[in-house]
Amino acid sequence: MAAAEPQVMTTVCNHWWWRPGWRVGRHYYACHLTLDDQPELRAAYVNSDGPAQPIADALSNTNPQPVTVTFGTASVLVSHRDHRMYEWTQATPIPIGPGQDE
Secondary structure: OOOOOOOOOOEEOOOOOOOOOOOOOOOEEEEEEEEOOOOOOOOOOOOOOEEOHHHHHHHHOOOOOOOOOOEEEEEEEEEEOOOOOOEEEEEEEEEOOOOOOO
């Protein structure tokens, strides 16, 4: 089977838009992984609608390198985005990896 042709994205959408069925006060669960003394990982969010090309251009000038990381904890969080930002309460930290249950 031949690989599908990549789709070209011409626009980006505001990351904070309300998804179907979401409203102020709606909470959801999320899982966050915590790094133990490792390089920091960052994510970028789009906060307005607009053309995708400037973002594609900026990313094309990066030279990401693979890294090995160790995750020490997975935390299950109860989150919401009522104020156009993530707000959460840590629900349950779960140790992961070898020797974490000692």
